[in-house]
Amino acid sequence: MPIDVLIVGQGLAGSLLAWELIRQEMRVIVIDNGRENASQVAAGLINPVTGQRLVKNSDVLDLLPAAMQCYRVLSEVFQQHFFVALPMLRILNNVREQRAAEQRLNQPDYQAFLAAYPDATDAIKAPYGVLRQAQTGYLKTGLLLAHLRNFLIAKASYRQADFNYNELILHPNLSWREFSPKHIVFCEGHHANQNPWFGGLPFQPAKGEILRCRSAAKRPEQIINYGHWMIPMDAQQFKLGATFQPGQTDTRPTELAKHTLLQGIAGIMPGLMPIVVTAQHVGVRPTTLDKQPFIGSHPQYANLHIFNGFGAKGSLAIPWHAKQFVAALQKHALLPIAVNIQRYYETHFLR
Numbered sequence: 001m002p003i004d005v006l007i008v009g010q011g012l013a014g015s016l017l018a019w020e021l022i023r024q025e026m027r028v029i030v031i032d033n034g035r036e037n038a039s040q041v042a043a044g045l046i047n048p049v050t051g052q053r054l055v056k057n058s059d060v061l062d063l064l065p066a067a068m069q070c071y072r073v074l075s076e077v078f079q080q081h082f083f084v085a086l087p088m089l090r091i092l093n094n095v096r097e098q099r100a101a102e103q104r105l106n107q108p109d110y111q112a113f114l115a116a117y118p119d120a121t122d123a124i125k126a127p128y129g130v131l132r133q134a135q136t137g138y139l140k141t142g143l144l145l146a147h148l149r150n151f152l153i154a155k156a157s158y159r160q161a162d163f164n165y166n167e168l169i170l171h172p173n174l175s176w177r178e179f180s181p182k183h184i185v186f187c188e189g190h191h192a193n194q195n196p197w198f199g200g201l202p203f204q205p206a207k208g209e210i211l212r213c214r215s216a217a218k219r220p221e222q223i224i225n226y227g228h229w230m231i232p233m234d235a236q237q238f239k240l241g242a243t244f245q246p247g248q249t250d251t252r253p254t255e256l257a258k259h260t261l262l263q264g265i266a267g268i269m270p271g272l273m274p275i276v277v278t279a280q281h282v283g284v285r286p287t288t289l290d291k292q293p294f295i296g297s298h299p300q301y302a303n304l305h306i307f308n309g310f311g312a313k314g315s316l317a318i319p320w321h322a323k324q325f326v327a328a329l330q331k332h333a334l335l336p337i338a339v340n341i342q343r344y345y346e347t348h349f350l351r
């Protein structure tokens with residue numbers, strides 16, 4: 001069956017790319033093995049200003065409006081609330097962060113994102129102060145993926161299957177089982193290191209664990225970010241996360257992660273104790289050596305592509321990059337240099 005694009009992986013990357021391609025009236029098939037998926041685990045946080053130095057994401061003025069528009073359209077189409085806008089209280093952890101905060105509060109380009117927050121109650125232990133971050137919130141990734149999967153199934157554009165790389169025929173034309181795609185886009189998350197064509201790219205996957213919790217105590221209405229974070233959910237529920245364990249790719253929950261996350265929140269909001277942990281989830285982020293996504297075409301097989309490497313920022317970054325990628329595929333538009341895998345053509349072995 002001739003199709004335009006075959007996508008491998010129905011995480012956030014493959015799903016939003018498929019959505020964008022279908023909106024451009026391209027014939028798409030998405031293959032997913034239904035196994036472990038970082039997007040299902042992800043907290044979906046969108047936070048434009050991050051790190052100890054409180055640095056604004058350099059592309060935020062592109063990425064954020066594209067993400068908001070994408071999730072707004074999806075919400076309208078599926079009549080579901082996918083993105084929850086919620087301010088974030090950033091707890092300053094030491095003198096260095098306090099100085100960085102003072103500096104940022106004086107920078108005009110940070111004013112849309114940060115404000116002083118002198119109103120912190122005694123319930124939050126913050127001897128170095130608190131900032132209020134704006135334009136933050138979280139994406140309900142599991143809910144969105146479920147809707148997009150049903151949408152693809154309804155369009156006969158979804159197959160649950162393992163994409164076995166040996167089954168792909170490259171010459172004279174691309175074909176995989178009954179499909180003859182013009183392009184194949186690999187969106188396998190951290191599993192991309194198994195990919196025979198793109199597995200040589202410098203991925204640096206990082207395991208992460210999240211707790212779903214409950215407490216009888218009143219919890220803040222904002223997201224609390226203290227290095228780790230607390231996201232208020234419905235009623236007395238909240239999530240705590242996420243650990244960052246570079247180099248680990250197993251998906252076993254650990255007592256150490258649970259202990260670390262519970263100890264962290266107890267130090268910031270002791271009034272929330274005792275906390276009941278109702279679930280512990282584990283995933284592996286597709287992080288990369290230079291912290292930039294891996295997008296683009298294989299140097300030798302021009303119709304094999306990768307759309308991956310969104311690390312810990314998939315919710316913010318994927319919608320804008322999906323648009324750029326579709327323009328590159330359809331109209332031969334140039335991809336942004338910083339994310340284009342051409343940067344590794346000479347230095348990395350692409351098998």
Ligand SMILES: Cc1cc2nc3c(=O)[nH]c(=O)nc-3n(C[C@H](O)[C@H](O)[C@H](O)COP(=O)(O)OP(=O)(O)OC[C@H]3O[C@@H](n4cnc5c(N)ncnc54)[C@H](O)[C@@H]3O)c2cc1C
Nearest residue numbers: 009011012013033038039042044045163189208283314315
């Ligand atoms: C604990 C944790 C917390 C996170 N928190 C946030 C956050 O707050 N905000 C944020 O923006 N991001 C967060 N992330 C990162 C986010 O999950 C990623 O940026 C994004 O979800 C990656 O999506 P993806 O589609 O590239 O990969 P995945 O979601 O991993 O999807 C890849 C899919 O491909 C499938 N697949 C792989 N190989 C094959 C094959 N051969 N055949 C068929 N199917 C295959 C897999 O089964 C999977 O379904 C977090 C991640 C973790 C683990």
